[in-house]
Amino acid sequence: MEYVDCQKAATFFRALSHPTRLLIVSELLNGRKCVNDMQGLLKVRQPNLSQHLSFLKLSGIVECRQEGKQRCYCLRDQKLIRQLLTGVNKT
Amino acid sequence: MEYVDCQKAATFFRALSHPTRLLIVSELLNGRKCVNDMQGLLKVRQPNLSQHLSFLKLSGIVECRQEGKQRCYCLRDQKLIRQLLTGVNKT
DNA sequence: TAATCATATTCGAATATTAGAATATTATCA
């Protein structure tokens, strides 16, 4: 296989290495969601959710847009994430 | 997407979330290697390498076999790993 | 069986991650 940027890849995988963040990400596979939507689905407190979202944003996995009062998050590369999760899921 | 076992997936991704472990893994994409081979390729001390290998083994990413004095490691699912790294590399 | 090569384990210190509590910010609405 060609050269792998291990630093970059490690950052990417680290972002996916926490169950809560994976839950967020797998919810986002179903489409854009605002923080409040996600809170309804996950059992974490709002500040904690916000921290994880921030982590995911810094790692380049999600992006967000302000929409009125709400902030909507979505995956930056839905196809890639789907592929990664599907692969690992089969393990 | 179907249900994702986030606990399991998180463990898997965490194993790949360290640059040294990714280096190990990408070396193993070229085939089986014993610890000493890997030491020649990476710039880490032997005990540290051994720790990372142990982590990768516990996470189910590699397996190893004793071969004479040496212990040879290989990927348990080379195709999956190649797919994951290729995907992330394109990011 | 003693020496040696190859690898693993243990321990401790430094650092990073995580979650909760408290608080701050930002956008809209009355």
Add this chain to the structure above:
DNA sequence: TGATAATATTCTAATATTCGAATATGATTA
């Protein structure tokens, strides 16, 4: 403009990760 809804940030304590140093183990060879 003040109140409120939605989200983010900061601080802190608990825990986890990482590395190096020292040491242990296991297989082979002399």
